[in-house]
Amino acid sequence: MKAAAVLKERENQIHRKGKEPFSIECNKESLAGAVSQRACVFCGSRVVLYPIADALHLVHGPIGCAVYTWDIRGALSSGPELHRLSFSTDLQEMDVIFGGEKKLYNALVELIDRHSPKAAFVYSTCIVGIIGDDMGAVCNRVSKEKGIPVLPVMSEGFKGNKREGYQAACDAMFKLVGTGDTTAISPYSINILGDFNLAGEIWLIQEYFNKIGIEVVAKITGDGRVDDIRRAHGASLNVVQCSGATMELANMMKRDFGIPSVRVSYFGIEDMADALYDVAEFFKDPVIMDKAKSLVRSEIEKIMPELNKYKAALKGKKAAIYVGGAFKAFSLVKAFRTIGMDVVMVGSQTGTKEDYEELQEITDQGTIIVDDSNPLELSSFLKEKDVDVFVGGVKERPIAYKLGVAFCDHNHERKEMLAGFQGMLNFAKEVYTSVMSPVWKFVPRRIKRESEVGLVERINKGEKP
Amino acid sequence: MLLRHTPKEVTERTALTINPAKTCQPIGAMYAALGIHGCLPHSHGSQGCCAYHRSTLTRHYKEPISAATSSFTEGSSVFGGQANLLQAISTIFNVYNPEIIAVHTTCLSETIGDDLPQIMKKSIDEGNTPEGKVVIGASTPSYVGSHVTGFSNMVKAMANIAEPTGKKNGKVNIIPGWVEPCDMEEIKRISAMIGVDITLFPDTSGVLNSPLSGEYTMFPKGGTTIAELKGCANAIGTLALGEWCSADAARFLDTKHKVPCSILDMPFGLKATDRFINALRTVGGTTVPEEITDERGQLVDFISDMHQYFYHKKVAIVGDPDQLISMAEFLMSIDMCPVYVITGTPGKRFEKRIKEITKESPFPVNVKAQGDMFLLHQWIKNDPVDLIIGNTYCKYIARDEDIPLIRWGFPILDRQGHQYFPTVGYKGGIRILEKILSSLLDRNDRDAPEEKFELVF
Numbered sequence: 053m054k055a056a057a058v059l060k061e062r063e064n065q066i067h068r069k070g071k072e073p074f075s076i077e078c079n080k081e082s083l084a085g086a087v088s089q090r091a092c093v094f095c096g097s098r099v100v101l102y103p104i105a106d107a108l109h110l111v112h113g114p115i116g117c118a119v120y121t122w123d124i125r126g127a128l129s130s131g132p133e134l135h136r137l138s139f140s141t142d143l144q145e146m147d148v149i150f151g152g153e154k155k156l157y158n159a160l161v162e163l164i165d166r167h168s169p170k171a172a173f174v175y176s177t178c179i180v181g182i183i184g185d186d187m188g189a190v191c192n193r194v195s196k197e198k199g200i201p202v203l204p205v206m207s208e209g210f211k212g213n214k215r216e217g218y219q220a221a222c223d224a225m226f227k228l229v230g231t232g233d234t235t236a237i238s239p240y241s242i243n244i245l246g247d248f249n250l251a252g253e254i255w256l257i258q259e260y261f262n263k264i265g266i267e268v269v270a271k272i273t274g275d276g277r278v279d280d281i282r283r284a285h286g287a288s289l290n291v292v293q294c295s296g297a298t299m300e301l302a303n304m305m306k307r308d309f310g311i312p313s314v315r316v317s318y319f320g321i322e323d324m325a326d327a328l329y330d331v332a333e334f335f336k337d338p339v340i341m342d343k344a345k346s347l348v349r350s351e352i353e354k355i356m357p358e359l360n361k362y363k364a365a366l367k368g369k370k371a372a373i374y375v376g377g378a379f380k381a382f383s384l385v386k387a388f389r390t391i392g393m394d395v396v397m398v399g400s401q402t403g404t405k406e407d408y409e410e411l412q413e414i415t416d417q418g419t420i421i422v423d424d425s426n427p428l429e430l431s432s433f434l435k436e437k438d439v440d441v442f443v444g445g446v447k448e449r450p451i452a453y454k455l456g457v458a459f460c461d462h463n464h465e466r467k468e469m470l471a472g473f474q475g476m477l478n479f480a481k482e483v484y485t486s487v488m489s490p491v492w493k494f495v496p497r498r499i500k501r502e503s504e505v506g507l508v509e510r511i512n513k514g515e516k517p
Numbered sequence: 518m519l520l521r522h523t524p525k526e527v528t529e530r531t532a533l534t535i536n537p538a539k540t541c542q543p544i545g546a547m548y549a550a551l552g553i554h555g556c557l558p559h560s561h562g563s564q565g566c567c568a569y570h571r572s573t574l575t576r577h578y579k580e581p582i583s584a585a586t587s588s589f590t591e592g593s594s595v596f597g598g599q600a601n602l603l604q605a606i607s608t609i610f611n612v613y614n615p616e617i618i619a620v621h622t623t624c625l626s627e628t629i630g631d632d633l634p635q636i637m638k639k640s641i642d643e644g645n646t647p648e649g650k651v652v653i654g655a656s657t658p659s660y661v662g663s664h665v666t667g668f669s670n671m672v673k674a675m676a677n678i679a680e681p682t683g684k685k686n687g688k689v690n691i692i693p694g695w696v697e698p699c700d701m702e703e704i705k706r707i708s709a710m711i712g713v714d715i716t717l718f719p720d721t722s723g724v725l726n727s728p729l730s731g732e733y734t735m736f737p738k739g740g741t742t743i744a745e746l747k748g749c750a751n752a753i754g755t756l757a758l759g760e761w762c763s764a765d766a767a768r769f770l771d772t773k774h775k776v777p778c779s780i781l782d783m784p785f786g787l788k789a790t791d792r793f794i795n796a797l798r799t800v801g802g803t804t805v806p807e808e809i810t811d812e813r814g815q816l817v818d819f820i821s822d823m824h825q826y827f828y829h830k831k832v833a834i835v836g837d838p839d840q841l842i843s844m845a846e847f848l849m850s851i852d853m854c855p856v857y858v859i860t861g862t863p864g865k866r867f868e869k870r871i872k873e874i875t876k877e878s879p880f881p882v883n884v885k886a887q888g889d890m891f892l893l894h895q896w897i898k899n900d901p902v903d904l905i906i907g908n909t910y911c912k913y914i915a916r917d918e919d920i921p922l923i924r925w926g927f928p929i930l931d932r933q934g935h936q937y938f939p940t941v942g943y944k945g946g947i948r949i950l951e952k953i954l955s956s957l958l959d960r961n962d963r964d965a966p967e968e969k970f971e972l973v974f
Contacts, residue, residue, distance in 0.1 A: 061608075082586070084608065085605030085607070088588065091569070092563045093565070114541050116569065118537060120570075120572070122536070133519050134522055136519055140537065147660065148628060159533040162532065177624075178594075178624060182628045209589075427583055428613065450581040453729065454730070495730075498731060
C-alpha cells in the first residue's frame with residue numbers, strides 16, 4: 053500500500069484482517085483538516101425525521117441547511133407530501149444579532165395555519181445553538197396556540213456527527229409516543245423502526261409482515277404518519293433496522309412502555325429471512341412461524357433462478373463497501389457472498405467498536421476494515437485490492453468512476469428497492485449491470501489489467517505469452 | 518401533485534422562505550476555489566457544511582469534489598476555532614500537499630468571531646504554512662447574501678494575492694463569474710481568437726469536467742495557477758463579467774494595483790456577447806477576426822430562421838442575478854417575454870435592472886430579488902407561462918403545471934451536459950436557442966391536434 057495515502061494519525065482507524073490481533077479506533081472526532089466523508093448532527097436528525105410525511109419540517113437557521121436537505125432522500129409517501137417541500141426561517145444578519153425567536157414564531161404560525169399539519173418538527177442548526185434562541189419556549193407557545201405537537205429537534209451541527217443527530221431525532225419523536233389511542237391493536241403487532249422507504253422498500257417489508265399475520269402499527273419513519281407514531285406504544289414489539297438511527301427510540305420505548313425490540317436487517321436473503329423468523333419466534337405462534345417459513349421459501353424460489361445467473365457472471369469479482377452506518381455493512385458482506393463475490397474492503401463513517409469487531413469476524417483474511425475514511429485512502433484501497441465494484445454514497449460514486457470501477461449506491465440515491473427478497477435480486481442486477489458495463493473496457497488502467505489477466509491465463513494454459 | 522400544498526393566492530411573507538432559489542455563501546466559495554490549480558478548499562466550520570457542499574457539487578458535476586473541514590466540536594464553538602484551523606492547515610499540507618488552501622468561513626465560525634486573517638498569519642508565523650505554499654481566506658457568513666456572495670468573496674480573496682512587479686505584463690484579467698467549466702473554456706477560446714493574452718480566474722475547466730483516466734487525483738490539471746494570480750496586479754486591464762460575481766475583485770485590483778477595470782454583463786446572448794467582444798478588443802488593442810464575426814452571423818441567422826416561433830412566448834426565469842440579467846436581455850432581443858424573474862439573492866438593483874431591460878415588454882413583468890420557488894409557482898398558477906428556464910428545482914413546478922423546462926443555472930442534479938456545452942458567447946447563444954426551440958416545438962408536436970400536426974417547421 054502507498055503509505056502516503058494514510059494519515060499517520062489515522063493508522064489506528066484502519067485494520068487489515070489477519071496480520072495482527074484485531075484492534076481499531078473509532079467513534080472519535082475527525083481530524084481537523086481531513087477530507088472526511090462524514091456529515092453533522094443536523095444531517096442525522098433531518099434524514100431520520102423527514103420521511104414523516106404529514107408533519108411540518110421547519111429548519112431554523114440560515115438558508116443552506118434547508119437547501120441541502122430538500123427532498124434529497126427519495127423517501128416515498130403514499131399520501132401527503134408536505135415533507136418534500138423546503139421550509140426555512142432563512143436567518144439574516146439582523147436575526148443573528150437580535151435573535152430569531154420572533155421570526156421562528158411567525159414562520160410556524162403561518163405554516164401551521166396554511167397546511168394544518170399533524171405535528172411540526174423544528175430543527176436547530178449551528179447558529180441557533182450559538183445565538184441562544186429558546187426554541188423550546190417558542191415551540192411550546194405555538195403548540196398551545198395551535199393545538200398540535202410542535203417539537204424542537206436539538207440538532208446543532210457542531211455537537212457531533214450524524215449519530216448525535218439520530219439521538220436528537222429520537223428524543224423529539226419520543227414525545228409523540230404514548231399520546232395516541234391504542235385500542236383495537238392486535239397482540240400480534242410490531243413497529244417498523246429504521247427503514248426510510250427509499251424506493252418504496254417499507255411497503256414491501258410491511259407486506260411481508262402482513263402476510264405472516266402481523267399488524268404494523270407505526271412505520272418509523274418511512275412513509276411515516278404522526279398519528280401512527282402516537283400510538284406506537286400499543287405494539288408488542290419494535291423491529292429495528294439500521295444501527296444508530298432509531299435504536300435509541302426503541303430503548304426509550306422499552307424503558308417507559310416495556311416494549312422489547314429485535315434488531316434486524318432487510319438486506320440480503322439470509323438477513324431478510326432471519327428478520328421474519330426472529331419476529332415470528334417472538335410471538336411464539338406456530339401459525340405465524342409456518343407462514344414465515346412458507347413466505348421465505350416461496351420468495352427465494354421466485355428469485356433464485358435469476359439470481360443464479362448473476363452469480364455465475366459475478367463469481368470471484370471483488371467488492372468494496374463504504375457506508376454511513378456499519379450495520380448495513382454486515383448485510384452487504386453477506387449479500388455479496390450470496391452472489392459469489394469477495395468483499396476486500398469495508399468501512400463506515402460512524403461504526404462502533406462492536407460493529408467493527410463483528411465485521412472482522414464475518415470478513416475474509418486480508419480484508420481492509422476502515423473507520424471515517426477519506427477519498428485518498430479509499431482510492432488507494434480500491435486500486436490496491438483491484439476492486440470490481442464499490443458500494444457507497446453520493447460522494448464516493450465519482451471516485452469509483454474516475455478509477456474505472458463499477459458502483460452501486462446503497463444510500464439516498466438508490467433508484468430501485470434493495471430491501472427484501474426482491475431487493476436482493478435488484479441489488480444483484482444493479483451490481484451486475486455496473487460491473488459488466490462495457491465502459492470499463494475503455495479505461496486505461498483497467499485495459500492494462502485485462503491484458504495482464506489474459507497473460508496469466510495463457511501461461512496457465514501452457515501457451516507462450 | 519407534489520406541490521398541491523401551494524395556494525394560488527399570494528400573501529406577503531417576512532419570516533419564511535419556501536423552496537429556496539438560493540443557497541448559502543460557503544458553497545460559492547468552494548466552487549470558486551476549485552478554479553485555482555492545486556487548491557484544496559477548506560470549510561472552517563462543522564463537518565456537515567463541508568459534506569453538504571461537496572455532495573451538491575458532486576451531484577451537479579458528477580465529479581469527485583475534495584474539500585477539508587475544521588470539524589468543529591462543541592469545544593471549538595465555545596473557545597473559538599483557531600486551534601482547529603491551525604491544525605487543519607498543518608494536516609492538509611502534510612498529507613494532501615496542495616499548492617494552496619482556500620479557507621472559507623461558515624455561519625458558525627463567523628458568529629463565534631474567529632478572525633481569519635489573524636489565524637492565517639499565525640499559521641505562517643508558527644511555520645504551519647510551508648515555504649512557497651499559499652493560504653487564502655474569505656469571510657462567507659451564511660446569513661448574509663447567498664451562494665453568489667460567497668463566490669464573489671472568494672474571487673476577491675484570489676485577487677488579494679496579486680503582487681505588482683512594477684512592470685505591466687500585457688495580459689488582460691478576465692473574471693468570468695459563476696459559469697460552467699465549459700463556459701470558462703469558451704471564454705479562453707474566444708480570447709485566443711481575438712488575440713488577447715488573458716488570465717482567467719477562477720477557471721474550473723479541466724477541474725470539474727475532467728476526463729476519466731482510470732486514476733483518481735485530488736488536483737486535476739486545470740485551474741488558474743498561483744503565479745497567474747500573482748500576475749494579475751501587472752495586467753493592462755480587467756474585465757469583470759457580472760456585477761454580483763466578479764465586480765468586487767475587479768474593483769479591488771483597480772484600486773489597489775491600478776489595473777483599470779470594466780464591469781460587464783455575463784456574455785450570454787447576442788448583445789451581451791457583443792459588448793464583451795468589443796471590450797476585449799479595446800482593452801487588448803486588437804481587432805476582431807472574421808471567424809468571430811462569422812460566429813455572430815450564425816447566431817443571427819439562427820434567430821432569423823426561427824423567429825416566428827419565439828414571438829411573444831412567455832418565460833419564467835429563475836437563478837442568479839448576473840445570469841438572469843443577460844438571459845432576460847437575450848430573450849427580449851429575440852421577441853420572447855420574460856414575465857417572471859426570480860432570484861433568491863438579495864439586491865434591489867437587480868429588480869431595477871430587470872425592469873429596465875424588460876420595459877418594452879408587451880406583458881407586465883414580475884421580478885423579485887430574495888424571492889423563492891414557492892412565489893414563482895404562485896405567480897405561474899395565476900397566469901401560466903410557455904417555458905421555464907432555471908435549475909433542477911424548477912422541475913416540481915414544471916411537472917405540476919405541465920410546462921416545458923430548460924435546465925440552466927445551479928444546481929442541475931438530474932441531467933448532464935452543462936459542464937460540456939457552453940452557453941456563453943455566440944456559439945453558446947446558438948446552444949440556448951436550440952434548447953428553447955426544441956422545448957417549444959417538442960411540446961407543439963406532442964400537443965397539436967392531428968390535423969395541425971406538421972412535418973416541417
